[in-house]
Amino acid sequence: MCPERARLSDAQIVGTLQRRSAIAADDRGAVPADQRIAHRLAALRAIIVNRRQRIFHAAIITVCVAALLGLSGCKREEPRDVAIAEAYVGGISLNLRKDLAPRAEVTATVKHGEKLEILAYRRRFAKVRTQSGAEGWTDGRQLLTPEQMARLRRSAERAATVGSQGKMTPFDLLNVHIEAQRQSPTFYQLQEGESADLIGHRVTPRHAPPAGTPLPPDAPMDSWSLVRLKDGRPGWVLSRMMMMAIPDEVGQYAEGHHITAYFPLGSVEDQGQTRQHWLWTTIQSRINPYHFDSFRVFVWSTRRHRYETAYIERNLKGYYPIEVHPMLEGATMPRFSLIFSARDGVLYRRTYEFQGYHVRQIEKTAWQLPREEEEDSTPAAPAPPPPKDSSGGLLARVKDKLKDLFNR
Secondary structure, three states: OOHHHHHHHHHHHHHHHHHHHHHHHHOOOOOOHHHHHHHHHHHHHHHHHHHHHHHHHHHHHHHHHHHHHHHHHHHOOOOOOOOOEEEEEOOOEEEEEOOOOOOOOEEEEEEOOOEEEEEEEEOOEEEEEOOOOOEEEEEHHHEEOHHHHHHHHHHHHHHOOOOOOOEEEEOOOEEEEOOOOOOOOEEEEEOOOOOEEEEEEEEEEOOOOOOOOOOOOOOOEEEEEEEEOOOOOEEEEEHHHEEEOOOHHHHHHHOOOEEEEEEEEEEEEEOOEEEEEEEEEEEOOOOOOOOEOEEEEEEEEOOOOEEEEEEEEOOOEEEEEEEEOOOOOOOOOOOEEEEEEOOOOOEEEEEEEEEOOEEEEEEEEEOOOOOOOOOOOOOOOOOOOOOOOOOOHHHHHHHHHHHHHHOO
8 A cells, every 4th residue: 555545544534533523522411532431440440449448347347256256255254153151271281172072183272271162062071162263172171160260360369478388399290280179170280300389288078079968977088289380370289299398317207297398497517518407397197177286396416416306296286377487686596486276276376486406485376267268179161051942933032032132
């Protein structure tokens, strides 16, 4: 094709396009082609953007719903049993078990003095809940009521003010009980060689009779010693399992009796050694309501190089506390006081002093023993609440509860 004809053809094509454009422009509803394309592209872009936004919003909503469901699932808890009483751990430690079977799974281990919630009772067992929420079954005899725990704290406060009657050590590993009963919870164990202060004594039946039943005259009895541990807590131990920590060279003169208290009364130098003077009390049988039946003062003789009896009294009924008073100025040994009744049966507090190596009574006053706080012989878990009357059914109980609430 020649160039002139090609140019003509191009001119004809351009003219044709211009005429068509002019005709379209005359129409009021017509839109130029390039504007229609732009409008379609904008509309398509808007559709795409809207779809992306909807997808993004849906994704955000899905994540939020999942998070809320997850949080609600974390906060969802099983319904908790309502506590019917409170108790405290009496023993050194207790294992809480999932069921009452002896080999049931241990759900938690609690220590002496921890607070528990009582959830249910089954015979002598109690279902409890710890402060951390763990639940399990344990022996109800190893639990203390709030009243018993309060009494235990008061006993510790009183024990801190009582003077020691001498040091005691166990023959072997020995349980320290909360009460003077074998069935009482054990909250501590004295190790062999570990010492504790003797501060009291009590005799109790080995097997406590049922409430309201008189004690048989031939019932076996146990002698208990109240000791104060190194941390200040008081507890009861079997007296026959302990010995007084007085030196053997002195204890050998007990003549088969039990030493119940001892005190050093000063010292003397003899042949390069320091020798102590001693005051001690003894008893023939521990199964007695009183604490000693004789006392003796031993002094070391520098002339004969041995212990000699400076003073002795027998056939007494003596009671704690025995006191040794501060030494007076110029005295060689301190004064001491004991509480006992002799033949007249009247209780006196008698004070003695030394004159040289001789002991004489200088004071005698009537005395009355302080009244001990009444204590239960055996600690027990809180009594279960009375059974609820279910004769009216659930609806009747709800109505009664509403009446109680509105009548307050």
